[in-house]
Amino acid sequence: RYPPGPTSLPFLGNILQADFKNLPEYCARLRKQYGDVFSLQFCWENLVIINGFEMVKEGLITKSEDTSDRPHYSISDCYGYKENCSGVVLARYGQSWRDIRRFSLSTLRDFGLGKKSLAERVTEEAGFLCSFFKAKECHPFDPHFMINNAVSNVICSIIFGDRFDYDDKQFMKVLGLFQDLVDASNEILPQLMNFIPVLVYVPGVASKLFSAQDNLFDFLKGIITEHRESWDPNVRRDFIDAFLEELEKVKGDPRSSFNELNLLLTVGDLFTAGTETTSTTLRFGLLYMILYPDVQNRVQEEIDKVIGRERKPTMDDRANMPYTNAVIHEIQRYADIVPFSVPHMTSRDTEVKGFFLPKGTTLMFNLSSVLKDESIWARPYQFYPEHFLDADGQFIKREAFLPFSAGRRVCLGEQLARMELFLFYTMFLQQFTFFIPRDKPRPSEETTSSTIRAPMPYQLCAEVR
Numbered sequence: 001r002y003p004p005g006p007t008s009l010p011f012l013g014n015i016l017q018a019d020f021k022n023l024p025e026y027c028a029r030l031r032k033q034y035g036d037v038f039s040l041q042f043c044w045e046n047l048v049i050i051n052g053f054e055m056v057k058e059g060l061i062t063k064s065e066d067t068s069d070r071p072h073y074s075i076s077d078c079y080g081y082k083e084n085c086s087g088v089v090l091a092r093y094g095q096s097w098r099d100i101r102r103f104s105l106s107t108l109r110d111f112g113l114g115k116k117s118l119a120e121r122v123t124e125e126a127g128f129l130c131s132f133f134k135a136k137e138c139h140p141f142d143p144h145f146m147i148n149n150a151v152s153n154v155i156c157s158i159i160f161g162d163r164f165d166y167d168d169k170q171f172m173k174v175l176g177l178f179q180d181l182v183d184a185s186n187e188i189l190p191q192l193m194n195f196i197p198v199l200v201y202v203p204g205v206a207s208k209l210f211s212a213q214d215n216l217f218d219f220l221k222g223i224i225t226e227h228r229e230s231w232d233p234n235v236r237r238d239f240i241d242a243f244l245e246e247l248e249k250v251k252g253d254p255r256s257s258f259n260e261l262n263l264l265l266t267v268g269d270l271f272t273a274g275t276e277t278t279s280t281t282l283r284f285g286l287l288y289m290i291l292y293p294d295v296q297n298r299v300q301e302e303i304d305k306v307i308g309r310e311r312k313p314t315m316d317d318r319a320n321m322p323y324t325n326a327v328i329h330e331i332q333r334y335a336d337i338v339p340f341s342v343p344h345m346t347s348r349d350t351e352v353k354g355f356f357l358p359k360g361t362t363l364m365f366n367l368s369s370v371l372k373d374e375s376i377w378a379r380p381y382q383f384y385p386e387h388f389l390d391a392d393g394q395f396i397k398r399e400a401f402l403p404f405s406a407g408r409r410v411c412l413g414e415q416l417a418r419m420e421l422f423l424f425y426t427m428f429l430q431q432f433t434f435f436i437p438r439d440k441p442r443p444s445e446e447t448t449s450s451t452i453r454a455p456m457p458y459q460l461c462a463e464v465r
């Protein structure tokens, strides 16, 4: 009852047949041939791809206890990750992951997630970004880096207690390092290193990736050291201070999950996982507004009615803005930015819809196949905000809306991301109308086909309303 799949070669398995440049398309082809649950072999790794809402739901939610481990990749050893000390994103399903995830969630909450203070910080950052748009005076520009700056500032203010000016040299350097890391990890060789561990030790193969990661860690270590030097146990400034408090409490206990390495890796996780995803979604959001001006008009009408042009949006407004809420959901559904989520692994023998999945099988949950499931969505391959509206124009939640995945490993930053998307987006459209520059062709809806799917570079104009 092991899932079917294409014939594989000895040792290499299917690695030579797989199209690493476009895994989603390759998997879509195999799904047609072998069905919703099929298997591949990448060298020693048994890989099962799970497709479609019903299968993914059973795998991620019903069988969550069995499917929430992460595969071990030798590339992580080179970053200094240890079996029981790997931050959150890549951590094995065990005590350290549980402790650090719980701590991170509660600390984010303490810093105002769902409360005023964090929302205010997001609104303030959105304000800075709007000033930048305004300064462009309707000239065409690519919003990519400015949106990145603003979104990573939100994470910086939670983790480091500070934001950076957009022209701050050090900040520009860090964001450059971060972009290098994203670019390097999207290349084919680093992806192959996950399955052919020996590549990690071949000189030159991984150098770009490792140096990007080292540089980013050096920057984070500097900030942690500064915090340690100025630390006052009576004043909790930010996430790092909260972690330092935990380190004090468990001093001398070598079994504790709270240690120096986990501090660095967790801060790194929040910074990397929290920036690229949200900022890419916002970039898709602006792209769809210039491509679908009617939708933009309707959102602006709703903003004018509920918020007006003067007052800043707040999270309380969302409940009164069904159309805007539906559009933001549809941006996430249609953009589908993390097509295969982060790989999971079975922690014991289990079954999904009658298929046997032995302990140690790597699972790729195809979130794309859920967000575009033809049996669920009326127009899966079109931008259609009505997917989230009932006949009376009221917002409806959809079970198959899983851009943040689901189950025990569901995105830790989901609430923060939703808050950012709503506040940034409503503030943009309250203040500006976006359109395609007059002398430029209509931008493409094509996306990159990397781990995080992004729009192709485009330019827009922002006209003050």
Ligand code: HEM
Binding pocket: 088, 089, 090, 091, 101, 269, 270, 273, 274, 275, 277, 278, 281, 337, 338, 341, 342, 343, 403, 404, 405, 406, 408, 409, 410, 411, 412, 413, 414, 416, 417
């Ligand atoms: C639109 C924005 C975002 C999207 C679409 C997104 C999506 C995801 C997805 C698909 C996963 C993998 C879940 C799984 O393994 O099944 C994930 C994990 C994670 N995300 Fe996000 N994310 C977003 C924003 C954020 C933000 C803002 C943060 C930081 C505060 C964050 C932190 C994390 C962390 C730490 C994990 C690992 C959770 C774990 O392994 O337990 N994400 N995210």
